[in-house]
Amino acid sequence: GENVEQHPSTLSVQEGDSAVIKCTYSDSASNYFPWYKQELGKGPQLIIDIRSNVGEKKDQRIAVTLNKTAKHFSLHITETQPEDSAVYFCAARKAAGNKLTFGGGTRVLVKP
Amino acid sequence: DGGITQSPKYLFRKEGQNVTLSCEQNLNHDAMYWYRQDPGQGLRLIYYSQIVNDFQKGDIAEGYSVSREKKESFPLTVTSAQKNPTAFYLCASSAGTVNTEAFFGQGTRLTVV
Numbered sequence: 001g002e003n004v005e006q007h008p009s010t011l012s013v014q015e016g017d018s019a020v021i022k023c024t025y026s027d028s029a030s031n032y033f034p035w036y037k038q039e040l041g042k043g044p045q046l047i048i049d050i051r052s053n054v055g056e057k058k059d060q061r062i063a064v065t066l067n068k069t070a071k072h073f074s075l076h077i078t079e080t081q082p083e084d085s086a087v088y089f090c091a092a093r094k095a096a097g098n099k100l101t102f103g104g105g106t107r108v109l110v111k112p
Numbered sequence: 113d114g115g116i117t118q119s120p121k122y123l124f125r126k127e128g129q130n131v132t133l134s135c136e137q138n139l140n141h142d143a144m145y146w147y148r149q150d151p152g153q154g155l156r157l158i159y160y161s162q163i164v165n166d167f168q169k170g171d172i173a174e175g176y177s178v179s180r181e182k183k184e185s186f187p188l189t190v191t192s193a194q195k196n197p198t199a200f201y202l203c204a205s206s207a208g209t210v211n212t213e214a215f216f217g218q219g220t221r222l223t224v225v
């Protein structure tokens with residue numbers, strides 16, 4: 001089955017700096033890659049996603065890049081703010097079926 | 113308001129007892145899922161259902177059971193066979209294979225006492 005690895009497990013950045021989280025996946029058939037943000041005691045919320053026919057996608061301060069050849073994708077947060085502090089999860093899904101496989105999560109702390 | 117609702121938010125269970133976690137969605141989604149989250153870890157899939165009256169085991173189904181009698185409801189029973197049930201349980205739904213965004217509920221924290 002699919003295996004998704006996420007790094008780093010924790011990330012501390014100064015407010016205003018950029019944060020980058022990287023994920024690798026094992027199944028070349030995966031074609032959908034969402035990123036979720038989870039605040040303490042709450043369920044994850046989708047913040048951005050990318051499909052395999054696209055190499056990069058941006059939404060304001062958030063961007064995701066995908067390298068299908070290397071089977072890795074990354075989340076980039078620019079101009080970080082304290083409210084960006086949360087746990088971020090990457091995931092991958094194959095074309096057939098609806099199962100999402102999640103990475104282990106990255107705890108991001110933005111220091112004011 | 114459209115969304116996915118889990119109840120209760122906190123649940124305490126004595127060892128040896130079965131307990132059922134509720135998950136309801138009014139998004140008209142076909143697919144529903146249950147995940148388990150342990151402290152500092154990612155989400156692991158317990159069971160999922162792509163359509164009413166059908167469900168499949170995920171990666172850690174042992175000690176759990178589900179039913180999908182109605183499109184909007186996907187309850188999860190944590191049985192006494194689950195050796196380590198204390199965890200945060202998350203329910204999610206998605207429209208299907210075309211629109212693949214998954215929406216999550218707010219979670220149920222189960223503690224065995």
